[in-house]
Amino acid sequence: MSTTKSSMKKKLCPQCKIGRFRVLNANGDAIVVEVNELFEIVPVNSGQSLEGYNLDVLHCLGCSWKGMAKKLVKH
């Protein structure tokens, strides 16, 4: 068994403590991502490309929080 990135603990929203976020591109399209312990932004559906998406602003799926990945919390 290998340790994969997806098995890492996820960073969570500082308000509602869920670990899923949307990122948007210039067309307003959104994809759902998670953020791992290394603050890497990873698409939930592997195979999706983050190219063209604004990774500076994450939009929480659970509440109205939005902000940078660095603002996320561990617990």
Ligand SMILES: [Zn+2]
């Ligand atoms: Zn939230």
